[in-house]
Amino acid sequence: MSDIDAMKAQLDEIRQQALDAFAAAEDSDALQALKVKYLGKKGELTGVLKGVGGLSVEDRPRIGQVVNRIKAELEQAIEASSSVLEAKAGEARVAAERIDVSLPGRNRPRGALHPVQQGLDEMAAIFEHLGFEIAEGPEIETEFHNFDALNIPPEHPARAMHDTFFLRDTEDDEPMLLRTHTSPVQIRAMQRFVAEGHEPPLAVVAPGRVYRCDSDVTHSPMFHQVEVFKVDRDVSMAHLKGVLQYFLSAYFEKEVPIRLRPHYFPFTEPSAEVDIGCVFCSGKGCRICKGSGWLEVLGSGMIHPNVLRSVDIDTSIYSGFAFGLGVERLVMLKHGIPDLRLFFENDVRFLRRMGA
Ligand code: PHE
Numbered sequence: 001m002s003d004i005d006a007m008k009a010q011l012d013e014i015r016q017q018a019l020d021a022f023a024a025a026e027d028s029d030a031l032q033a034l035k036v037k038y039l040g041k042k043g044e045l046t047g048v049l050k051g052v053g054g055l056s057v058e059d060r061p062r063i064g065q066v067v068n069r070i071k072a073e074l075e076q077a078i079e080a081s082s083s084v085l086e087a088k089a090g091e092a093r094v095a096a097e098r099i100d101v102s103l104p105g106r107n108r109p110r111g112a113l114h115p116v117q118q119g120l121d122e123m124a125a126i127f128e129h130l131g132f133e134i135a136e137g138p139e140i141e142t143e144f145h146n147f148d149a150l151n152i153p154p155e156h157p158a159r160a161m162h163d164t165f166f167l168r169d170t171e172d173d174e175p176m177l178l179r180t181h182t183s184p185v186q187i188r189a190m191q192r193f194v195a196e197g198h199e200p201p202l203a204v205v206a207p208g209r210v211y212r213c214d215s216d217v218t219h220s221p222m223f224h225q226v227e228v229f230k231v232d233r234d235v236s237m238a239h240l241k242g243v244l245q246y247f248l249s250a251y252f253e254k255e256v257p258i259r260l261r262p263h264y265f266p267f268t269e270p271s272a273e274v275d276i277g278c279v280f281c282s283g284k285g286c287r288i289c290k291g292s293g294w295l296e297v298l299g300s301g302m303i304h305p306n307v308l309r310s311v312d313i314d315t316s317i318y319s320g321f322a323f324g325l326g327v328e329r330l331v332m333l334k335h336g337i338p339d340l341r342l343f344f345e346n347d348v349r350f351l352r353r354m355g356a
Helices: 003-024 028-039 044-054 059-097 115-129 157-161 184-195 237-252 305-310 327-335 348-355
Strands: 140-142 166-168 176-178 202-211 222-233 258-265 268-277 294-303 318-326
Touching (some): 003 028, 003 059, 028 044, 028 059, 044 059, 115 202, 115 327, 115 348, 222 237, 222 327, 237 258, 237 268, 237 318, 237 327, 294 327, 305 318
Antiparallel strands (some): 140 176, 202 222, 222 318, 258 268, 268 294, 294 318
C-alpha cells in the first residue's frame, strides 16, 4: 500500500472513531472535549497532517483535500450532536421542574393540648358558664397563704400531712414553699377583692399546678387542682351541693349521682368529701370502686369563719362554700386512663390518642 493510501485509511479510521464518539457523547461538555481531541490544534486530524512531509508533491494537496472534507464532515456532525444534546438537556430541565398538581399534599402532624390542659379548660369553662370568674395565684407561696390564713396554724398536724416542698427556711427569711393546694388562691382572690373595695358576692374558679413531696403509682410530685369558691349572703351547703351536682354531671356528660361524706379540713366547717357513683360500674361495685359503687373525687365544705376573718370579710353577714378537686384524677375517671404516670411520660402514642 502506498503512503497516501495508508494515510487515507488512517484518516478514515479517525473519521469513523470520531463520528462514533460524537454520537455517544452524553453531554455538551463531553462533546466539546471530543472536538478538541479530533479537530483541535493538537488533535488527531492535525496529527496525521504531520506525516505529509513524506508524500510526493502531487499527493500532498490530495491528502489536504481529504483532511478538509473530513474536518467539515466532523464539524457538521458535532453541530448536529450538539443540538440533539441541547434539546435533551432542555427536556430534562423541564421534566425536573414540572409540578405534579395532582400529588396529595404533605401531611403535617397536628399538635394538640395535653390531656390535663384539656381537662382544666373543660372544667374552667363549666364554672365560667355558671358565672365564676377565673383567678390565678403563684406556685411559689408563702406559709401565710398556703397555711396560716387557711386556718392551719404552725403546729397543726395538717401541715405535716401536706408533704410540703420548702424553698427557703432561714431565720430571717419568710419561708417560701411550693403551694400544696390551690386553696391559697382563695386567700389571694379575697384579699384583692376586699382591697379593691368590693363587697361580696364573689365567685371564683382557680385552676393551677400544685406540688407535694410524694411519688408513687397514684401520686405525682406535681399535679393540678381546680379550686372553686363562692362568698355571698346566705350561702349554704345546698348551694355547694347544687354546684357540685351541676359540675360533675356536666363534666362527665351524664347524670352522675353524688354523695357528701363528713370529713375534716381546717379551712372548711363543716367539711365533706364528695363521691360520685362509680362511672365504670354505674354503682354496682367493681374493682375500680373496690366494690363500694362510689369514687371519691374532691374535698369541700363551708369556708371556715377564721378564713374569712383572715381577709377581713364580715362573717356576721357573709358565708361561703369552697371545694378543690384533683384534675388528673377526674380526667382519668372520665377517659378510663389506668395509670397517673401516663400524663407525665409524654409518650406520643398516649398523647395522640387523647389529642382529638
Ligand atoms: N385544698 C384541699 C386539698 O388539697 C381541697 C379542698 C379545697 C377542700 C377547698 C375543701 C375546700 O386537699
